[in-house]
Amino acid sequence: MCNVTVTMGAIKRPPRKNFMNILITGATGLLGGYLIQALQQRGEHVRALVLPVENADHLQKQGVEIVRGDITDAGTLPAAVKNIDIVFHLAGMMGVNRPLADYRLVNVDGSVNLYKAAQAASVRRYVHTSSHTVYGLGYGRYMVETDPLRPDPDPYSITKTEADRRIRRMLLTSGMETVVLRPGTFFGPGDKLHFGRMAQRLKNGKGLIIGSGDNALPFCYVTDVAQGFLLAGYHDNAPGNVYNITNDKPLTQLEMFNAIADATGGQRPTRRVPYLPLYYGAIVAEKVVARATRTKPVVTQLGAMMFGSDNRHSIDKARRELGYEPRVDLLDGIKLAAEWFNAGGMEKPAITEASQYMPLAGARS
Numbered sequence: 001m002c003n004v005t006v007t008m009g010a011i012k013r014p015p016r017k018n019f020m021n022i023l024i025t026g027a028t029g030l031l032g033g034y035l036i037q038a039l040q041q042r043g044e045h046v047r048a049l050v051l052p053v054e055n056a057d058h059l060q061k062q063g064v065e066i067v068r069g070d071i072t073d074a075g076t077l078p079a080a081v082k083n084i085d086i087v088f089h090l091a092g093m094m095g096v097n098r099p100l101a102d103y104r105l106v107n108v109d110g111s112v113n114l115y116k117a118a119q120a121a122s123v124r125r126y127v128h129t130s131s132h133t134v135y136g137l138g139y140g141r142y143m144v145e146t147d148p149l150r151p152d153p154d155p156y157s158i159t160k161t162e163a164d165r166r167i168r169r170m171l172l173t174s175g176m177e178t179v180v181l182r183p184g185t186f187f188g189p190g191d192k193l194h195f196g197r198m199a200q201r202l203k204n205g206k207g208l209i210i211g212s213g214d215n216a217l218p219f220c221y222v223t224d225v226a227q228g229f230l231l232a233g234y235h236d237n238a239p240g241n242v243y244n245i246t247n248d249k250p251l252t253q254l255e256m257f258n259a260i261a262d263a264t265g266g267q268r269p270t271r272r273v274p275y276l277p278l279y280y281g282a283i284v285a286e287k288v289v290a291r292a293t294r295t296k297p298v299v300t301q302l303g304a305m306m307f308g309s310d311n312r313h314s315i316d317k318a319r320r321e322l323g324y325e326p327r328v329d330l331l332d333g334i335k336l337a338a339e340w341f342n343a344g345g346m347e348k349p350a351i352t353e354a355s356q357y358m359p360l361a362g363a364r365s
Helices: 030-041 057-061 102-118 154-171 192-203 221-235 255-266 275-293 301-309 314-320 330-342 353-357
Strands: 021-025 046-049 065-068 086-089 125-128 177-183 184-187 208-210 217-223 239-243 271-273
Touching: 021 030, 030 046, 030 102, 086 102, 086 221, 102 125, 102 154, 125 154, 125 221, 154 177, 177 221, 184 192, 184 221, 208 255, 208 301, 217 221, 217 330, 221 239, 221 314, 239 314, 255 330, 271 275, 271 301, 275 301, 301 314
Parallel strands: 021 046, 021 086, 046 065, 086 125, 125 177, 177 239, 184 217, 208 271
Antiparallel strands: none
């Protein structure tokens, strides 16, 4: 038997005749927090599926209903999807040193578990979070939704691609409205994974330019991504479609690093490392050193390609069909994120950091 507990936050939702019941997974993450705010501003009732080990106090204070469960354990999901109108599936494994099997259990099997549970509960619409990494990195042109999926040999990219394909196959025979989003790498206040790490290195004078520095980075501001999810959840044109959600006016590596350094009182990077030696060194570090020492290398293959190669993604389809338009200029977004960083954001306790390393409920012993 699976133990599932449901609690309700202290803030009461104002009376409203026509509200929707929304389920969010990954609610304790960066994007989840911003999406919850946007949904509550619409007057929706928000429920969050939260791992048993995660601290959900801040969500409860916001008036979010909490259901404890795990997407890798299908038995915990019926309570989460009961009476739900829209599911936003944001949860996933990324940025941690765990084997491919663990990534697959969360990103693929967990996604399929939740999709099937939502179908069984007659959920009206399901929004699945894929990734821009499903196309592969470094093509140097604007990637579109019809481009083939050629992920690089990284556990995150591989499993996000597998899940993307599985959900798109399932939607063909599903009566549930389904939308697949491929967001760019998002940042904003509260982002320790990407912005925080970059800002810390530049603050400490340890910034490096990979290659020439004129390559485009696939970053976008978190509220623009949240806007894309709202459109996917509510727009009549969205069901049955796949959309890139990002900023199609990307900054170059050098532009982004310089802007972060200026906004945080750091040092603009001047040291350069050639791209290819770093890329191949990262492969060796991951395949040999990391396995021998059981530690995550300083530079990963995915990281080298993300920052050292040219990555651009078209949003013409989302702009045309959904009316999506990035609202936050990336330089302005950097200033907003820097305000959080300069106020000691990196020193604040992480909410979900430990949960990425906990045993997975669906793992076979």
